[in-house]
Amino acid sequence: MDTAGESEHGEDKRGTGAIPASVEAAWGLRPRPHKGPKRGLTLEGIVAAAVAVADAEGLEAASMGRVAKELGVSTMALYRYVATKDELVTLMVDGAFGPPPPLPEGVGDDWRAGLRHWYQAIGTAMFAHPWAVAHIPSGGPPVTPNQLAALDQALYVLRDTPLTEFEKVATALLVSNQVRAEVTIALAMGGSADFERLMGEYSHFLLRVSDTGRLPHLRTAVEGGAFDEPDVQAPQKPSDYDEFAFGLERVLDGIQALIDARRPD
Amino acid sequence: MDTAGESEHGEDKRGTGAIPASVEAAWGLRPRPHKGPKRGLTLEGIVAAAVAVADAEGLEAASMGRVAKELGVSTMALYRYVATKDELVTLMVDGAFGPPPPLPEGVGDDWRAGLRHWYQAIGTAMFAHPWAVAHIPSGGPPVTPNQLAALDQALYVLRDTPLTEFEKVATALLVSNQVRAEVTIALAMGGSADFERLMGEYSHFLLRVSDTGRLPHLRTAVEGGAFDEPDVQAPQKPSDYDEFAFGLERVLDGIQALIDARRPD
DNA sequence: GCAGTAGTGCGTAAGGCATACGCAGAAAAC
């Protein structure tokens, strides 16, 4: 697993640098080999089948054997397209998100509205594929086509701001981290179904563990209604995923402050 | 896995509400049972052994069998203390972080400095136990002792701000998400060792995939030096983990803006 | 046409994993 070096079996583990070969294939960077028999499968097909299984039955159901069965091939056949299960998961996440939806007319001219839209689009996609949320940051910086397309979109939204290119990228990462965190906790809370009950149980638990003088400030917060104010809304279904979440607005304000400082006139 | 109900085997899966029994045990909320033979192990001991294995050889090495062997007991003995592997992992993460270090003198009076310190303390702990980073948000809202102790500390820091209790909690979550995201990507980049080389390879890759007119704004960013400006520093070792990261300052600015709006005088 | 050969799918099997279940024995309760 740690050794590089070209093995006879499977694809080369590494393409150029640290990018897995299967990811390069997803970009179309791998030239079609010309010898040998025709390939019976496509990487896209494999990924699509795996995503379908994960959508229907969760990520843990999408084992190599199961995906292969879905495609009518043997388990090991998949390893001609993907060096490791992790690579498949990376591609599955990318495939599940798909290309970012185009920005609505005019929204690209106001960076704040544009980022709100961007945030909501990502959040919606995440809600549609909950299994993909927990695995997004595993592999480090974004390398897959749709993820980078989304990043490109954010950079477009920020094009007229006085931020440096580094700051633009960092801003996009900041916002996307924010979506991810918010969706993660929302999904853990049951996706709005038993939200109120779970929240009630949670705050009850917090009262219980803070009752002997431990965690006095947490207790104050619970008693102050931090977990049952109307502010604590159940995260909504994909179609109307709350785009004015607390965290997002704070982040946007923070970026606003930087922009104002950079452009005082 | 989905059915609740009390089974004869293992601990009850659920204590009160959705809190696992082992987590309640970690809080000392479980009364000692009085019948039966004395227990040969302690939950703390199991968690400590598991953390030691994970620290030395990574999370995947810390299997139930391995941890049991480390303690000189059989694999199944552990299931008298923990209902499931996931519960153990939850407790491992909490155990790895340990109690939050006390705030230095005076820093508790300035919320901004206090949150910076808080951020740095969490980041330092994460760097010391990289395996724990990927699993923090898995189980939903924080329920374990040390995690909630850290939350309590953040609420202490924010005690004199005009924020509502809900907003204080949300702020703490916001900052902790930020640490987590930043540390995750830093660790993926090799923990500052090959940072420069990997960053170079990454930006080279980005140039390659954006060369046919795809991702024009990303290409602009790369060419604009978004990935090799001096701003892009190698994340430092635990002792001096960069506490003035871009994301953190944006978040703090955003909170500042809210505070200013709330307290205009 | 006809080798040579690189690349194909796949069968087998190894080694790991979490964990269901039942049992023998220990210690407290009555």
Next chain:
DNA sequence: GTTTTCTGCGTATGCCTTACGCACTACTGC
């Protein structure tokens, strides 16, 4: 002293990923 309850553990099941080698295919260079 009997009963009850909880202990640790042996056994076994059914997963999982993936190493390896084999038989075959279809293209290349002659």
